[in-house]
Amino acid sequence: MRKRGRLTIEDDVRTGTEVWLVCANEAELAVRARTALGPYTILNGGHGLSIGRDCVFAAFVYINSSEHRFARDQLIREQGFDGKPVSIGDDVWIGGHVTVLPGLTIGTGAVIGANAVVTRTVPDYSIAAGVPARVLRERA
Numbered sequence: 683m684r685k686r687g688r689l690t691i692e693d694d695v696r697t698g699t700e701v702w703l704v705c706a707n708e709a710e711l712a713v714r715a716r717t718a719l720g721p722y723t724i725l726n727g728g729h730g731l732s733i734g735r736d737c738v739f740a741a742f743v744y745i746n747s748s749e750h751r752f753a754r755d756q757l758i759r760e761q762g763f764d765g766k767p768v769s770i771g772d773d774v775w776i777g778g779h780v781t782v783l784p785g786l787t788i789g790t791g792a793v794i795g796a797n798a799v800v801t802r803t804v805p806d807y808s809i810a811a812g813v814p815a816r817v818l819r820e821r822a
Contacts (some may be wrong), residue, residue: 687711687727698741704728729765729784734772745782771806791821
């Protein structure tokens with residue numbers, strides 16, 4: 683936690699080995715009740731990140747609400763970050779090695795297939811997979 687970031691973890695949240703939670707810039711990282719975070723998951727809530735209740739994340743999930751600036755006329759490490767909040771609904775399953783980019787919403791009941799890179803919002807009860815992730819169908 684840095685720059686007045688806030689962390690909220692509700693009851694019965696479970697984490698695997700080496701889960702990283704990054705809170706910064708006066709933003710909140712919130713993990714709601716009964717959510718399970720798989721090993722080696724990284725949640726970067728530097729610009730706001732909300733994870734709903736009863737979610738399941740497999741191993742090596744990376745959710746990022748910020749990213750480096752990279753203008754040409756200055757060293758990248760000196761440019762700071764831009765970002766937008768990420769919102770994940772209740773009852774979401776995210777497969778292993780998934781990356782979620784800043785500014786997106788993953789709707790309630792959605793399923794994200796392993797190794798996907800989520801580059802756009804995923805509607806409620808949708809199943810999405812691929813690079814970039816695309817909606818394949820709705821949950822039955």
